[in-house]
Amino acid sequence: MKIDFKKEVDHVARLARLELGQEEKKLMAEQLSGILETARRVQELETEGVEPTSHVISSPALMREDRVEESLPLGRVLQNAPGRDKDYFRVPRIKPGE
Amino acid sequence: MQYEVVIGLEVHVELHTESKLFCSCPNRFVPEPNVNTCPGCLGYPGVMPQMNSEAVKKALTASLALNCEVARLSYFDRKNYFYPDIPRGYQISQFHVPIGSNGSLIIEDDQGTEKKVRIGRVHMEEDAGKLVHSPYGDISMVDYNRSGVPLVEIVTEPDLRSPGEARRYLEQLKSILQYAGVSDCKMEEGSLRCDANISLRPAGSEKLGSKTELKNMNSFKAVEKSLEHEIKRQRAILESGEEVISQTLRWEEDKGETLVMRSKLEAADYRCFTDPELPLIALSEEEIEAARSALPEMAPARAERFVKDYNLPDYDARVLTASRSLADYFESCLKTYDNPKTVSNWIMGDFAAQLNSAGIEADSCAFSPEDLAELLVMIDEGSISGKIAKDVLLKAFASGKPPRQVVEEEGLLQISDQTELEMIIDRVIAENPDSVANYRGGKTKALGHLVGQVMKETKGKANPQLVNELLARALS
Secondary structure, eight states: OOOOHHHHHHHHHHHTTOOOOHHHHHHHHHHHHHHHHHHHHHHTSOOTTOOOOOOSOOSBOOOBOSOOOOOOOHHHHTTTOSSEETTEEEEEOOOTTO | OOEEEEEEEEEEEEOOOSBOSSSOSBOOOOSSTTSSOOTTTTTOTTOOOOOBHHHHHHHHHHHHHTTOEEOSEEOOEEEEOOOTTOTTSEEEEOOSSOSEEEEEEEEEOTTSOEEEEEEEEEEEEEOOOEEEEOSSSSEEEEEOTTTTOEEEEEEEOSOBOSHHHHHHHHHHHHHHHHHTTSOOOOGGGTSEEEEEEEEEEETTOOSOOOOEEEEOOOSHHHHHHHHHHHHHHHHHHHHTTOOOOOEEEEEETTTTEEEEEEEGGGOOOOOOEEOTTSOBEEOOHHHHHHHHHTOOOOHHHHHHHHHHHHOOOHHHHHHHHSSHHHHHHHHHHHHHOOOHHHHHHHIIIIIHHHHHHHTOOGGGOSSOHHHHHHHHHHHHTTSSOHHHHHHHHHHHHHHOOOHHHHHHHHTOOOBOOHHHHHHHHHHHHHHOHHHHHHHHTTOTTHHHHHHHHHHHHTTTOBOHHHHHHHHHHHHO
16 A cells, blocks of 8 residues: 555644644655554564464553542642643643644 | 434443542542642653552443453553643543443333343543633633543443433433442533434434434433434434534533534544553453452342332332432431331432432432431421421421421421410411301311411411311310
8 A cells, every 4th residue: 555654744743733844744754654664564474373462561450559649739730831720720722623 | 204213322430439540649529620630640751550450340340230241351542632631642541452342231112111222342441631611712721630530431332212212221321330339420520421422214224324423411311302402403404305414513401402513524533552551451250250249239129129128119119229329318217217118208209309409319418318317207206297397308408407406496396285276276266257157067178277277377387186186176
């Protein structure tokens, strides 16, 4: 399948809310193409009879007990907020579809 | 043309745990924003998620209570999207392998016949923060208290055929999850939320029509109403020969209509992949069987027990056990007032009416089971009449004061003082010569009118039996 890498980069950049310049887009398209080429070569391997690996950590979860610990003081919570309105984080409004 | 309605529901339920899914912040609904947060649920990079064992247990219980097959091995994925309610840039959710699948639940269809609704999947995920959009300008305010709260999402197959079936499914689901202790399922606090997918197709057709998704319904009633509205809207479109556009609609309760939120053409692209920071969730046969045998008594079994142990009519037992909190309330009340039928009458009548108008559950009202028991004792001991008791219940329910205090403060104690009543009776006899003449002339019914007058004079506080006796004696 022929992939239009320029279009792909535009799409992913939009999803990630990244603004890329023309030069950056060109570079990303080249790198993306290289990464996918590597993945394609991996796919050539004979995997018949090999269990699919969904996970990099094979041991099952060590879980924590359901216990409450102290949360962060409000001053610290909002310390790095881009904007603050009373005790809320203030952010630009995102309209549906954007 | 005859159309068949096809509905599927997606329900998000907050799991009832002490702490959040991946951090130790409290999982509690509070009005103050951002107080239950930490670097983990605020999405700071570099914080390792620590899975809450109780949340996994509750999700397992939910799966079993809904007759699901349980995945021996499941895991979490990252659902990537950029929106301020998810500060990390991805939501941790079970996309590829849900903990429960192929479950079912039994409801009654519109004809009253039992019908099985298939549940496609039950999966765990974390909740997002809450956005408050400022009415002025292009600003949103974010509260992350809810961020990271453990959820299960329960998705039906498109098996529901009417808005009524959808409502009954939700009622049944809520009852099961409450009984199983998985969630308190309070829609008003957002611990149960429901989205609905709906389409119409020509009767007899196998192929599904294009569907719309409805959001923002705040009660079971709203789900039913929004679906009824959407059926009308889609039918009108189809009958005019046009096609239904697949889109997400927002239910506007005040206007009773739906508004377009977004078109499905620009469908989200979440690029889900396995979360490499979280290990596999492995459940052993022993754990699954232990959870299965720990499933508590559900509504039908409890109703049966109520009939058997308390000698209640079938109807009472079904009403009382429809919600776990109401059934618990009933049984708590019996501990101090051992007359099941009387307690049942009061709970199903005046108490339930108060709950309904306040829009709350029995476990969150200030009028405790002990208060109800006290009220009933006061009727029995003759301190108040049954009629006054209804008034006391109303006032105690609203104020949170014990009924005995309400009676004292409002001066509602029943008048059983003979001398005081005789004075009032003498006055009533003097003022109603016609009724007195009628009674003496053999019309015994006239006594009722005179009793009524005495009750009116005493604002309902007279002991009715005593008034009857004294009046009859005074007139003989």
